[in-house]
Amino acid sequence: HGYKFRMVDGRVMPPYITPRCYGLSRRIETRPADVCFVSYPKSGTTWLSYIIVLLTGKAAASLESSFYWVESSWTHPMTESDIASDRSPRLFKSHMPYDMALGGTPAQNPCKYIYIARNPKDVCSSYFYFESGKSWSGFYNGGWDHWLQMFTDGKVHRGDWFEHVLSWWEHRNADNILFLTYEELKMDPRAGLTKIARFLDVELTPGKLDEVARKVSFSEMKTTEFSAMKGVKEFGKFFRKGEIGSWKEYFTVAQNERFDALYASRMGSSGLDFIFM
Ligand code: A3P
Numbered sequence: 001h002g003y004k005f006r007m008v009d010g011r012v013m014p015p016y017i018t019p020r021c022y023g024l025s026r027r028i029e030t031r032p033a034d035v036c037f038v039s040y041p042k043s044g045t046t047w048l049s050y051i052i053v054l055l056t057g058k059a060a061a062s063l064e065s066s067f068y069w070v071e072s073s074w075t076h077p078m079t080e081s082d083i084a085s086d087r088s089p090r091l092f093k094s095h096m097p098y099d100m101a102l103g104g105t106p107a108q109n110p111c112k113y114i115y116i117a118r119n120p121k122d123v124c125s126s127y128f129y130f131e132s133g134k135s136w137s138g139f140y141n142g143g144w145d146h147w148l149q150m151f152t153d154g155k156v157h158r159g160d161w162f163e164h165v166l167s168w169w170e171h172r173n174a175d176n177i178l179f180l181t182y183e184e185l186k187m188d189p190r191a192g193l194t195k196i197a198r199f200l201d202v203e204l205t206p207g208k209l210d211e212v213a214r215k216v217s218f219s220e221m222k223t224t225e226f227s228a229m230k231g232v233k234e235f236g237k238f239f240r241k242g243e244i245g246s247w248k249e250y251f252t253v254a255q256n257e258r259f260d261a262l263y264a265s266r267m268g269s270s271g272l273d274f275i276f277m
Contacts, residue, residue, distance in 0.1 A: 034092065067093050069094075166272070
């Protein structure tokens with residue numbers, strides 16, 4: 001179905017996770033002030049990235065040039081010395097499970113990691129929309145049923161969703177890890193922003209909270225004239241609905257029942273649960 005991938009450390013990854021870039025991402029020497037935001041794709045990465053950029057004052061000419069995506073070969077060409085000479089805080093994006101994290105093992109890294117997770121039905125639907133017929137890295141042209149099967153088999157880019165999310169969830173109480181959900185951020189953005197600011201040791205005045213909350217709202221971010229978002233490839237694909245529960249437009253009743261059974265067995269007694277609406 002036109003879907004290209006590369007196996008890296010036993011996981012299905014996009015072709016642009018080259019050995020050179022992945023190797024570099026694992027070797028990066030992080031600093032205490034650095035922030036790495038991590039997610040399974042379609043979980044609110046772009047949203048979280050903009051929140052962190054605004055809270056840390058790292059806004060550059062475009063959103064994508066405000067942070068490093070070291071594991072990927074196609075965003076911005078960079079060298080180890082460019083990254084090493086950049087001032088703190090440096091921001092990093094990653095879509096890796098815990099054991100493939102930026103900088104090696106998070107437990108041995110001084111930087112802060114913020115992981116955002118989203119309910120897997122919305123992730124799977126958003127991912128299907130995102131991968132279907134896009135002009136870069138994929139051209140997936142299969143149908144929904146096939147996509148759902150690939151997703152539940154752990155065969156889409158970044159591998160098995162359950163494994164990915166639970167790998168970070170297990171370490172949620174580490175001092176340098178903050179585990180967030182898309183749903184909590186969506187239902188109470190101000191509480192989410194306050195939590196993130198506290199974790200980052202950033203002072204958040206009521207005025208600044210208002211300003212950031214306004215700028216990161218879905219409607220603001222979706223507006224193409226918004227200068228910080230310029231340069232995001234196929235911009236529109238990153239802002240579809242921005243809601244909880246749009247999976248209902250994709251899953252049939254039978255697919256939903258099968259998914260619920262899988263979810264119950266895979267999440268088990270992890271203590272992690274999501275709002276599906
Ligand atoms: P939908 O496809 O369900 O709309 P990522 O950035 O990890 O690729 O995630 C993309 C998803 O986050 C998309 O979900 C997108 O609409 C949603 N999103 C982007 N910006 C958002 C915002 N400011 N508020 C809520 N959701 C947002």
